[in-house]
Structures are given as C-alpha cells and as structure tokens.
Amino acid sequence: MNFFFEVLIGGLLSGIMYALVALGFVLIYKASGVFNFAQGAMVFFAALTCVSITTEFGLSLWLAIPITMAVMVVLALAIEKVVLRPLVNQSEITLFMATIGLTFFIEGLAQLMWGSQVKRLDLGIPDVPMQSLLDQFNIVISQFDLVAAGICAVLVTALAFIFSKTKIGRALRAVADDHQAALAVGIPLQHIWAIVWAAAGFVALVAGLLWGARNGVQFALTFVALKALPVLILGGFTSIPGAIVGGLIIGASEKLAEVYIGPMVGGGIEGWFPYVLALLFLLIRPEGLFGERIIRRI
Amino acid sequence: MFYREAGQFRTTYQADNQVLPIRQDRVGMMIILAVAFVAIPLFASPYTFSAILIPFLIFALAALGLNILTGYAGQVSLGSAAFMAVGAFATYNFMLRIPGIPILLAFVLGGLCAAMVGIAFGLPSLRIRGFYLAASTLATQFFVVWALTKIGWFTNYSSSGVITAQKVTILGYDFTSPASKYLLTLGIVCVMAMLAKNMIRSNVGRSWMAVRDMDVAAEVIGFRLMRTKLLAFAVSSFYCGVAGALYAYAYLGTVEPEAYNLDLSFRILFMIIIGGVGSILGSFLGAAFIVLLPIGLNMFAHTLGLPTSVASNLELMVFGALIIFFLIVEPHGLARLWQIGKEKLRLWPFPH
Numbered sequence: 001m002n003f004f005f006e007v008l009i010g011g012l013l014s015g016i017m018y019a020l021v022a023l024g025f026v027l028i029y030k031a032s033g034v035f036n037f038a039q040g041a042m043v044f045f046a047a048l049t050c051v052s053i054t055t056e057f058g059l060s061l062w063l064a065i066p067i068t069m070a071v072m073v074v075l076a077l078a079i080e081k082v083v084l085r086p087l088v089n090q091s092e093i094t095l096f097m098a099t100i101g102l103t104f105f106i107e108g109l110a111q112l113m114w115g116s117q118v119k120r121l122d123l124g125i126p127d128v129p130m131q132s133l134l135d136q137f138n139i140v141i142s143q144f145d146l147v148a149a150g151i152c153a154v155l156v157t158a159l160a161f162i163f164s165k166t167k168i169g170r171a172l173r174a175v176a177d178d179h180q181a182a183l184a185v186g187i188p189l190q191h192i193w194a195i196v197w198a199a200a201g202f203v204a205l206v207a208g209l210l211w212g213a214r215n216g217v218q219f220a221l222t223f224v225a226l227k228a229l230p231v232l233i234l235g236g237f238t239s240i241p242g243a244i245v246g247g248l249i250i251g252a253s254e255k256l257a258e259v260y261i262g263p264m265v266g267g268g269i270e271g272w273f274p275y276v277l278a279l280l281f282l283l284i285r286p287e288g289l290f291g292e293r294i295i296r297r298i
Numbered sequence: 299m300f301y302r303e304a305g306q307f308r309t310t311y312q313a314d315n316q317v318l319p320i321r322q323d324r325v326g327m328m329i330i331l332a333v334a335f336v337a338i339p340l341f342a343s344p345y346t347f348s349a350i351l352i353p354f355l356i357f358a359l360a361a362l363g364l365n366i367l368t369g370y371a372g373q374v375s376l377g378s379a380a381f382m383a384v385g386a387f388a389t390y391n392f393m394l395r396i397p398g399i400p401i402l403l404a405f406v407l408g409g410l411c412a413a414m415v416g417i418a419f420g421l422p423s424l425r426i427r428g429f430y431l432a433a434s435t436l437a438t439q440f441f442v443v444w445a446l447t448k449i450g451w452f453t454n455y456s457s458s459g460v461i462t463a464q465k466v467t468i469l470g471y472d473f474t475s476p477a478s479k480y481l482l483t484l485g486i487v488c489v490m491a492m493l494a495k496n497m498i499r500s501n502v503g504r505s506w507m508a509v510r511d512m513d514v515a516a517e518v519i520g521f522r523l524m525r526t527k528l529l530a531f532a533v534s535s536f537y538c539g540v541a542g543a544l545y546a547y548a549y550l551g552t553v554e555p556e557a558y559n560l561d562l563s564f565r566i567l568f569m570i571i572i573g574g575v576g577s578i579l580g581s582f583l584g585a586a587f588i589v590l591l592p593i594g595l596n597m598f599a600h601t602l603g604l605p606t607s608v609a610s611n612l613e614l615m616v617f618g619a620l621i622i623f624f625l626i627v628e629p630h631g632l633a634r635l636w637q638i639g640k641e642k643l644r645l646w647p648f649p650h
Contacts, residue, residue: 035429086626093374094625096429097571098562103620108614116607226560229433235430265448272444275437280424282434286426296514 006141007259008252013145016152018209021228022235022243023156024203029237030163031172031196033092033179034084038100040225042201043107046072047208047217051121052114065205072201075106080194088189096248099139107222118218120210148210152244155206159199160240172196176238230278236288246288250274300643317495332341334484339477347476348549350589355483356544358585362494362578363537365387368464368567369576370503371530372510373423373431378538378566379620383558385539386546387452393464394454401466405486405543412539413532415442415520420531424524427513439560446555453555460554463547479548486544492538495578497533506530510576568617572624574633589618 020044028036049071083098163169175182175192183189208217211224219288227250235246257273287293301322308314318324338352342351345431364378391398392476419438423431446452446459453459466473473482497503508516518521545554565588575585592613599609628634 020572035432083626085624090625090629092428092631096374096432097621098625101625103618103619104614105618106623108611108616108618112611112615116611184647226436229436231388233430233433268444268448271569272437272440275434275440279434279437282422282426282430288430 006078007255008185011143011144011249011255012248013141013149014255015231015247015249016149016244017207017214017247018147018227018231018251019247020152020155020210021225022231023159023205024200025228025232026235026237026243027054027159027200027203029198030176030240032084032175032193033091034095035202035237037096037108038102039204040222041076041103041110042072042204043208043211043225044217044219044221045075045106045110045208046201046205047121047212047221048110048114048119050205050209051119051212055119056114059097065106065209068205072152072205073198075193076201081191083290084173084193085190086166090092103222105170107219111219112146116219119212119217121217124281125143130295144214151206155203156240156244161218163240167196167222225276230274231276232288234281234288236290239288239290241288242285244265254275285286312549317492317499331370331488335481339481340508343479344476347480350593351480352476352549353557354585355480355487356541356549357566357569358540358582359487359490359544360538360566361573361581363489364566365573365576365578365581366494366506367530367534368499369570369574370441370498370510371506371527371534372513373420373527373530374428375438376432376437376560376563376567377419377435377442377536378534379542379558379562380438380442381412381416381535381538382542382545382562383446383540383555384415384535386553387446387461387555388412388539388560389543390461390463390546391452392453401464401468401547405540405547408543409536409539412503412542413536415463415650416531416535416538419527420528420535422525422530424643436560439563443555448650450602451464455628458554459551459556461546463550466547473548483548486540491578491582494537498578501530546646568621570631571621572631574631577631577633578632579636580633581622583636587632591620617629 018122021039024039024042025036028034028039046068050061050064050068052076053059053067054061059067079102083102084095084196087095087098093246161169163172171187171192172195174187175183175189179189182192208221211221215224228247231243231246231250234249235244254270254274258270261273262269282288301320303320306319306321308319313319318327320524336614338351360378360382363381364375367373368376385405385408386414387408387410387636390403392404392407393401415438419435422434426434435483453461466479468482471478473479498506505516505521506529508519509523509526509530513527516526542558545557551558567586569584570581571584571629572587573582574580595613596609599606604612624631
C-alpha cells in the first residue's frame with residue numbers, strides 16, 4: 001500500500017509540473033484565442049538562456065533570472081509585432097500553424113545562440129527524500145517536488161488573482177471573449193497581447209527552471225510540453241483550475257499506469273497513455289472538465 | 299500573353315467535365331509527364347534520383363493524403379507519419395508472411411491497414427473538433443510508434459526493431475536501380491494523384507468540403523457526418539500508408555518505427571501549409587519546397603563554411619520563419635501564387 005501511495009504522490013507532484021507548462025498555454029488561449037504550440041519551445045528557450053547566462057558570463061542565478069525575464073518580454077513583444085499583428089482576424093487554425101512555425105524558429109534560435117549540449121542547472125533545492133515523511137509514513141517523497149508544487153501553487157494563486165481582480169485581468173477576459181468588442185470599448189489589443197505573451201514567457205521560465213533542474217536543460221524539454229497537451233484536453237483550454245486538476249489527473253494516472261499496467265504490455269506506455277486517457281474522456285465531455293460549453297450555431 | 303482559351307468551345311457534357319478543359323493545359327500536362335517518365339530517367343544522375351526525386355514524390359503523396367483530410371475535409375491531423383508507419387510495416391508483414399504476394403497488392407493491403415487504423419483514430423472526430431482534435435491525433439502518433447517498437451511481431455522479432463524492405467519485383471523485373479525505383483514511385487503517385495483529383499471533383503469531395511466549411515450546416519442539409527468524416531480519414535490514411543510503404547521500399551530500404559516520428563508528421567503538415575491547403579497541385583509544390591530547402595540551405599552553408607550544427611539550427615529557423623512568412627503573405631500557399639501568376643500572365647500586357 002505504501003508503494004501505491006508513493007507512486008500516486010510522485011505522480012501528482014509531476015502532474016503539477018505538467019500543469020505549470022499547461023498554464024502557459026491556457027493564459028495565451030484565454031486572452032487571445034491562439035493555441036500557442038510554441039509554449040514548449042519557450043520553456044526550452046527560457047531555461048537554456050538562463051543557464052547559459054550563468055555559465056557564459058559567470059553571473060549568479062538570481063541575477064540571470066531577471067535578465068532572462070527581460071529577454072522573454074522582448075521575445076513576447078517581437079512575437080506580437082511580427083507574427084500576431086499581421087495575422088489578426090485570421091482563422092484560429094492559421095494562428096495555430098503560425099505558432100508551429102514559431103516553435104521551430106525558437107528552437108533553432110535557442111540552440112544557435114547557446115549550443116545544443118545538455119546543461120546542468122542547480123537551483124539549490126536538494127533532490128532528496130523528505131526525512132520526516134520517510135520516518136513517519138515510510139513514504140519516499142522528494143523535497144524538490146514539494147518545493148516545485150509550492151512554487152506552482154503560489155503562481156496559480158497569483159494568476160487567478162490577477163485574472164479576476166485587477167483591471168488588466170478584466171481587460172484580458174474581455175479580449176478573450178470578443179476581440180472586436182474589446183477594441184470597441186477601448187482596450188488596446190496589442191498591449192494586452194504583449195502582456196499575455198510576456199506572462200506566458202514568465203510561466204515558461206519558471207517551468208523551464210524547475211524541469212531543467214530535474215532533467216538537465218536539453219532539447220528534450222520541448223517534449224515535456226507535448227505532455228501538457230493531454231492536460232489541456234482534459235482540463236479544457238480556457239480554464240486555469242482545469243489546467244491544475246488536469247495536470248494532477250494526468251500525472252497520477254500516467255505513473256500508476258506505468259507501474260501497474262506497463263509491465264503487462266512491455267512498458268514505456270507513459271508516452272501515449274495520457275493522450276488515450278484524455279481522448280476517452282473527450283468522448284464523454286468534448287469540451288474538457290472545466291472548458292466552456294461549445295454552442296454551435298449555423 | 300501566356301495563352302488564351304478563346305475559340306475552344308465545349309459542346310458536350312463529356313468535354314465540359316474534363317479534368318483539364320483547356321487544350322494548352324492538356325498539352326502542358328503531357329509534356330510534364332513525358333519529361334517525368336522519359337527524359338528524367340534518361341539523363342538524371344543516381345544521386346538526383348535517391349536524394350531528391352524519390353523523396354519528393356513520396357512526400358508529395360503523403361502531403362496529398364494529409365491535404366485530403368485537412369485541406370478538403372477540414373480535420374487537422376498531427377499524426378500522418380503514424381499512418382505512414384502502419385502502411386510500411388503492414389506491407390512488410392504481408393510480404394513476409396504471404397509468400398509470392400505481388401508487391402503492388404502488398405502496397406494496397408498496407409494502405410488498407412493504414413485506412414483501418416485511420417478510421418479507428420478518426421472516430422473521436424465525430425465528437426470533438428478543432429484544437430482538441432489536433433491534440434488528440436497526437437495520440438495516434440505516439441501510440442502507433444510505441445506499438446510498432448514494443449510488439450515484436452510487427453518487426454518479425456528483429457532485435458534492433460529495424461526492418462529491411464524485401465526486394466521489389468514486378469513481373470520478374472527487379473526494381474533495384476534508383477531510376478527504376480523512381481519510375482515505380484512516379485507511376486504509383488501519378489495514378490493516385492489522378493484518383494484524388496477525381497475524388498475531389500465528385501460528390502465525395504463536395505461532401506468533404508461541405509463538412510469542412512461548416513459541419514452542422516452540412517448535417518442539416520443531409521450529409522451523413524459520420525460517413526463523410528470517417529471516409530476522409532480512411533482515404534487520407536490510405537494515401538499516407540502507401541506513401542509510408544514507398545518510403546520504406548523505394549527510398550530508405552531499412553527502417554525503424556522511429557523514422558516515422560512526430561517530426562515527419564510536422565514536415566508533412568508544413569508541406570501542405572506552404573504548398574497550399576486544399577489544393578492537389580499544392581501538395582506537390584509544398585513537397586518540392588520542403589525537400590529542396592534543406593539541400594539548398596546545406597549547400598549555402600557549405601559555401602559559407604559554416605559548421606553543420608549551425609547549419610542545422612539555421613535550417614530550423616528558416617523553416618519556422620518561412621511558415622510564418624507564408625501564412626502572413628499568402629495563407630493559401632504556393633498553389634495560390636501560381637494561380638495568381640497565371641491570371642496575370644493571361645491578361646498581360648493589357649491591364650484588364
């Protein structure tokens with residue numbers, strides 16, 4: 001039974017990490033209706049830039065993080081100006097394909113600037129089992145995972161607050177509802193988009209640092225982002241709580257499936273199990289757990 | 299003044315229904331086919347065949363398959379490489395397990411297997427659409443590659459998971475030289491492109507386009523949504539499956555399931571974006587572009603003396619930038635540019 005709980009909690013914690021990546025998707029989708037496939041590339045780009053600044057220029061990590069954030073803001077502004085603005089009023093699928101192009105561009109740019117070797121990242125949080133939990137319940141839970149979960153919780157609370165209480169948040173929701181109506185009441189669309197992409201860049205930076213510290217900063221980080229897609233399908237594209245709950249479900253079920261079903265079919269099912277789970281779920285509720293109900297008219 | 303269709307009257311229904319109603323177009327097509335079937339095999343070098351022409355034709359076929367699904371039926375798919383893999387491995391197993399089976403029949407059967415997988419993974423499209431569907435087609439991609447890697451039977455229990463394509467023999471003639479493989483591929487691609495063109499012009503194609511433009515409206519006026527969507531998935535997967543089989547038999551020779559990864563799916567998607575979504579000509583133009591671009595960039599990088607790692611990253615960036623550029627400048631791709639150019643030339647030198 002202990003083993004079961006260990007797997008479950010480990011899964012939930014890694015699910016939070018998925019949720020962190022999914023959050024970036026949700027932010028942009030909510031505010032601009034763009035399904036930003038480049039989020040994974042942004043995670044990779046942010047983590048690689050941050051690590052490279054520390055190694056190449058010998059700066060401390062705490063200095064590198066704000067610098068990287070500045071880079072992400074510049075990137076957001078550039079994306080808004082070069083990619084999104086000319087594509088205003090295009091269909092959603094066109095915008096989606098543009099972000100696939102963006103993915104390739106950012107991946108190439110990141111590796112061109114900083115090289116493609118695997119880089120180690122040390123955040124100073126030890127990746128060791130929590131001693132108190134080990135003593136009391138005999139369960140191995142990494143301290144790192146708990147800290148990551150804490151950071152994620154803070155981030156989500158802050159985002160939820162910004163979205164529901166501040167003026168910018170209201171503007172974001174208005175833009176998400178209807179671009180033209182938002183423009184008509186005087187909300188500057190371009191600013192809003194730049195802000196959202198910068199916020200998504202920030203989330204990408206946090207996710208990139210946590211994932212990078214875990215697995216090393218390398219190209220494989222972009223695949224982590226693919227894991228965020230079933231989380232999104234499950235939680236619904238427009239819901240921040242959905243991203244969190246979806247992440248937890250995906251993380252836990254993926255680990256449990258790998259441990260309990262995996263050996264029966266030869267293992268390695270982590271790669272596709274979340275997708276199939278999300279697909280089966282969609283057959284019952286096509287808009288995800290917390291997504292807005294899709295009403296279709298002619 | 300390019301050419302005019304003036305004076306060509308269509309007096310029968312048959313003439314009106316021709317694929318190429320204008321005489322100059324027919325002549326042009328004949329010339330293209332003659333060049334492709336006769337001139338190129340006579341003069342091209344083996345390198346040109348195996349590095350440019352054969353992959354171009356195979357990718358064009360795969361892009362055609364995806365274009366049927368995405369361009370005509372409006373269902374975005376990120377799993378086309380998975381269907382290619384099914385086609386290739388099914389063909390391999392038919393050849394292996396049924397002695398003496400004709401290779402063309404094996405290609406068709408491989409394509410049919412891909413079509414069945416396509417129908418199975420197309421079922422969710424009845425309930426979900428748009429991004430949800432695009433994301434869930436990734437399930438196909440990951441599941442198929444996983445299954446082919448993990449289940450030994452598919453690869454005939456080869457320890458490395460790599461299969462070696464059997465020799466291609468039709469009517470006692472061995473297709474071993476690059477030129478003969480090229481002709482085989484060209485023949486199959488021509489036949490299938492012709493079929494696709496006619497499918498698009500018929501009521502099947504029109505029902506796909508109706509579903510693409512608005513599926514609720516299409517259902518209201520009496521199209522059977524399930525049949526239409528699943529047929530699109532089946533036909534598209536069939537095309538991808540045959541392309542995948544050719545990829546193994548005419549191009550690579552030895553393949554592992556990983557060769558059909560997500561990257562390949564994306565590349566095929568790019569072909570139809572750059573070439574033109576919803577255009578058969580576009581599939582060919584896009585495939586040519588995506589095949590030639592890396593070669594051109596490599597040569598460019600080579601003359602500049604850039605190291606290969608820089609060149610490959612530059613290639614990624616140029617790829618991405620071009621996609622965005624095309625979407626902004628001409629969302630309908632190269633095919634549309636060709637059409638605009640033709641219209642302009644038709645009037646030139648007069649303003650209108």
